[in-house]
Amino acid sequence: MKKRTVIITGANSGIGKAASLKFAMEGHTVIMACRSLQHGSVIQDGIIAASNNKNIFLEELDASSSASIRAFCTRYRDRYGKLDILIHNAAYIDHGSPHRVNDDQIELTFATNVLGPYLLTMKLKDLLAGSNDARVLNAGSNIIKHYFNPKLELELDNLIGAYTGDKPFSVYNSYRNSKMALLMLTFRMADEFKMDGIRVYNLQINGAKMSKETLRKFTLPWWMIAGVQNLFFRPTSFMADSYYEICTSAAFSETSGKLINHRLEIMVPSKENPGIADQVRQLTGAGIYPNYADRTDMQEKLWVLCRELTAPKL
Template sequence: MKAKIVIITGANSGIGKAATLKFATEGYHVIMACRNLQISRPVQQEIILAANNVNVDLMELDISSFESIRLFCAAFKAKYSRLDILIHNAAYLNHGEKQYKLSPEHIELSFATNTFGPFLMTNLVTDHLQKSQDPRTLNACTTNIKNFFDPKRKIDFDNLRGELQNKQRHSVYKMYGDSKMALLILTFKLADKLKSKGIKINALQINRVKLSKETISKLSPFWKVLATAQNLTNPPPAGMADNYFYICTSDEFRDVTGQLINHKREIVAPSKSERGVEQLKNIFGSGSYPKYAIDIENSEKLWGLSTELTSNFY
């Protein structure tokens, strides 16, 4: 069989870059799906040389833009006969950002990038994933979803298209956490929908890792200092990239789908209780996720909204 084909979004820095190097070094054919080609081309050449693998391609993709996703998927399908592994690594979190921002399709930027973009892209390449002997999709989640152990925490479904942007204070951190919880909910839903097609879909809970110089350079002065200080103790992204590779290639996870996996490569379970001592175990441990993620009402509402917002781009 020819080298397996892998798409990694946000592949030019951080965990995405480390994962691209890992897959390329192991002989996979990797497509770097990146927004800024000028920045990404030197990274592509660096990885080709380091991995001794010329099969590292670069294609333009702005995961926050539905039109960009549609064009990317069309170009990918025209060039490649199948897709074996899809990794949704790209994410939007602009530390210290206070302004509410909208995507080209007028959707709050965190949700467009972290939730609805991956949803649309996964659906658009489903037919190519089906052509693989072992199709796997991995969504990058976050420990920020632990905020939903707070029973008062809810996704702001009524403020995803700018409805309240001038009426309430914007928090990029809340939107980031909400959008990643939404991605986890859709991971479970998509896994169930695509199980009959043989496509496995899981999420990986990302712990802190060292931020890249490119990421730090985009921050405000205060956050640059804080991020630089945190980098002294945060582990390098290569460890999490190894988790990407293992989950997407190992026999251990070959038949696993619809699961959240932690940094120890353990399957995370929904919390049994969110009170007292058990709640402390939830918050400080890594073995459970909030029951909010498996609430049927949340799931159906999010699925309906995702379908509605992306319906014109298939």
């Protein structure tokens, strides 16, 4: 197999850490894009030692910050100059936290989970286009199952500045919103990048053991819930293997713009008028996603919004 150059965001913990180790063990060049260089360097050293692969590099990247993304891309071009795989693994998921914004006054969940992947991909698009097998993977979530509710819609009107919504702010709801937006972005990017030979995927993560670093960010009630869930979730290496398969396997070399589940099956949209049996399969199975994600009008609205919010930064 050809050895590739891969960027993994949020690579110092959880699935990102496990994925970095997986790619390293297989002999690929890995750029670990982490917010904390101090913590990331410890993980980097461990991966190099475990894999005996010296082509493991650490770069500072805060996926919520457009300034950090721009600086990262400038350094990346100077130091590496090529890119085959881009994995958007980093995510803001601090359940129970108050409303927060980034330096551009954009709500932190949306900035990290949606605008970050959009801006980073657009800034590195030409390098990806130079690869003969370019792949972009967005880390999704089964939290989008909430959108089987026909009354639920993507919220794009309260993202800048102070929160002014009618209901109390919830990171959980914002996270749900961001993961649906990221799926829509996956579909739109796949269309936009088709002529460039760049394939784009979304992996629906249905639970993986959360790292201690992630758990420490939760407020007490959410920390307790997550602690119990961790007892039943698969190890991070399971989803890391899925990252690897999607980004390297010939089985996905002709696929793009698809949502893939933990069994590496391509998921299908829900029916317009599902019966009771269909609704049960939607909620209990892992093969169906809300057809709301296929709404091209919302994909267009999201695409334009991402372009507008990042235009001064491109």
